[in-house]
Amino acid sequence: MGLTTLEPTATVEDVVAVIDRDGGVIIRDFLDAETTAGLEADLRPVLDSGGFGEEDFMGKRTRRLGGLFKRTKHGAAIVRQPLFRGAAEHYLCRPVTGWTGEQRLEVVPRIQVGATQVIDICPGEGAQLLHRDDIVWLWRHPAGYQVPRVQVMFAATDFTAENGGTLVVPGSHKWSDERAPRLEEAVSTVMTAGSALIWIGSTYHGGGENRSDSSRTGITITLDLAYLRQEENAYLTYPPEIAATLDPDIRNLLGYQASEPFLGYIEVNGIMKDPSALFGDANAETMKFG
Structure with a gap:
């Protein structure tokens, strides 16, 4: 049984309900065809001129690019997409209370982009080791009140079981750290170009094996708690002179807030x-x- 696919007309509440149950959900037609084509046109020449990874986890038959927002103006549409943004705000923007003297203080955390990667899995690549992405902060599970990360994998090309569609272990976001994931527990993300997978940082997942004759290209972006260190160093990737060229909302999401x-x-x-x-x-x- 695969992951649940929702239509773009779904509500944020629908998305959250499926993520709460399964750890991830697919949104059909996440972006329109014009934006999808624009992303492919901007990124394909850079991908095709780049090299492969040097070790198994990053993939010796996988090309990767960071710094998405300085490579294409179309990347902004992903973080502005209402279902992704709404799910991120649901999980991340949960009030935290404390005291300043005798005054009770309530703070709602802000969100930030923690990492961006274009991932092009080429024929002959094996399955990636299943992992949780919130391991970057050594997060412990079960996590309790606060989720640190909501993530998207946007399909720039079709995702299939044969070409390396992202593997997801449904329900694994509820597991303790004592339980290891097994490959046979994972299901492939099957979705058409323009669709997207949304999941949270505690869900076990990994790139799939590409047994086809063409590459599988996805764009992943994380929205994280703004008080955690970013996985991709935004201030070196987007120094002030580059950040000044970006729209203010994107600049803020990158940490200039x-x-x-x-x-x-x-x-x-x-x-x-x-x-x-x-x-x-x-x-x-x-x-x-x-």
Whole structure:
């Protein structure tokens, strides 16, 4: 039995219900055909000119690209897609309370892009080891109240069981860290180009074996808690002169925005300010606690 596929007319509540049950869900026609074609046109020449990985986990017959938002303007459509963004906000933007003196403080965490990768699995690639992506923070399971990551794998080409469609272990997001995943428990993500898989950081998954005669290209982006270190170093990938060319909402998602109450601030003339002040934002917040 494969993963559940929902139509693009589904609600965020529908998406969350399936993820709560299975750990992941497929959204048919996640992006329109024009945007999908634009992503393929922008990225294919770079992929075809690149090399393969040098070890088994990253894939010796797999090409990878990072820094998505400086390679194509169409990448923004993925993080703006309402079902992905809505699911991320549901899991990540959960209030946290504490005290400043006798004043009770409630903070809603912000979200950020933690990593972007274009993954082109070529013929002859074997199955990747099943893993949880929240292992980057050594997250423990069961995780309890807070989920650290919601992730998408956008299908730039068709995903099939034969060409390396992402393997997912349904229900594994509920497992303790004492249980190891087995390959026979995984199902292949089967979806047409323009569709997408959404899952959370505790779900075991991995790239599939490509037994076909063509490559399988996916674009993965993570939306993470903004108070955790980013997996892809955004400030070296998108230094201020590059970040200044991006739309403000994308720049903020890449970390040029503080996480409340004041994590990630910059100092401007002795005042703690939101990093958006770097880009002439007259509304840049003065950071304060309490």
